[in-house]
Amino acid sequence: LLGENHPHVAQSLNNLAVLYSSQGRYQEAEPLYLEALELTKRLLGKNHPSVATSLNNLALLYLFQGRYQEAELVYLEALELTKRLLGENHPDVASSLNNLAGLYYYQGRYQEAEPVYLEALALRKRLLGENHPHVASSLNNLAGLYYSQGRYQEAEPLYLEALALRKRLLGENHPHVAQSLNNLAELYSSQGRYQEAEPLYLEALALRKRLLGENHPHVASSLNNLAELYSSQGRYQEAEPVYLEALALRKRLLGENHPDVAQSLNNLAGLYYSQGRYQEAEPLYLEAVAIADRTLGSNHPNTILYRNNLQILRDRLRHSP
Structure with a gap:
């Protein structure tokens, strides 16, 4: 109806790529993300929020694939563009900060990750309120950073808060709930609290298989x-x-x-x-x-x-x- 060269076509390409990425079908997702990015730049110009969204999604794909050097460059470009177009106080800026911190975390750059995670969490709470799925994600991510540093006493209340928030907002049957269960179990296992960890691991595994399929x-x-x-x-x-x-x-x-x-x-x-x-x-x-x-x-x-x-x-x- 709209022809090949329309912003809605770019949006559809991007959304299909998001689905493939969520299913772990990374090889199928990448060309769609790249096509959506190129189309968005051509139709809307390089300085448009949709370009920042496309960049962010592509960077996340690279992160999932372990292509960290490529991911960092794209994340930084997305963050700079988002701040310039939307201002410092916008939920999309918080998302970009959260994603950049996640990259630093995966690279073991914990000292760099923490202030960025904290900034993203504070911004999300201020803009979205305490009861929002993105706040739960920030709490979960910050807890994961503390866990990786052996700061278990700081990690546990954040993991528990994130899990409770996700169950309340997303329902019991959601991949983010499975992630929280898995992360809390990992914390308990590292502390030698095996009896507490095992049922959480089994629940997370069953939930993921049911929601995401066996091959994920x-x-x-x-x-x-x-x-x-x-x-x-x-x-x-x-x-x-x-x-x-x-x-x-x-x-x-x-x-x-x-x-x-x-x-x-x-x-x-x-x-x-x-x-x-x-x-x-x-x-x-x-x-x-x-x-x-x-x-x-x-x-x-x-x-x-x-x-x-x-x-x-x-x-x-x-x-x-």
């Missing part, structure tokens, strides 16, 4: 976390098949060269190490270090962790009879 990166994350819980409890026979399922799913959905694949390899290697299966663990650690070096850089906390794990294994092998 978030399902793989839930499987990985559940296996990690079993491993921490010494339930190795239960952990191994779940780790293997998570690894296979991540490789299929995200490709061989993704930070989440490195995490799965490291975790499976850790399981083998705990069982004394050192010869099986070593190549997995090596692969995890190589992927993390390429995608995250040698100074990322995860890269350092995997490298340390490999060294511990090699020390054990050297001193084994």
